[in-house]
Amino acid sequence: MKDSDYPYVELNSKEYQKLSLDRCTRCPICDKVFYIRDSEHWAYKMQNKHDLQRLFCSWGCLRKAEKIIKPNYFNY
Secondary structure, eight states: OOGGGSOOOOTTOSSOOOOOTTSEEEOTTTOOEEEOSOGGGOSSEEEOTTSOEEEOSSHHHHHHHHHHSOOOTTOO
């Protein structure tokens, strides 16, 4: 596979993060290409500010994303 088969999607963009045919995607934080067996049960994921799901390669990248996307749970 070529590098262009795994497009980079920014964390807060309105683009969908897609899986390739071989079930790989690129982490929006560290730019690493990683394999996802089942995206439905993937632990390292969250919604961005546009309510689009983002998948991360590791716990560390998920934590970095949480600091960027600070969800406001107390806005009434």
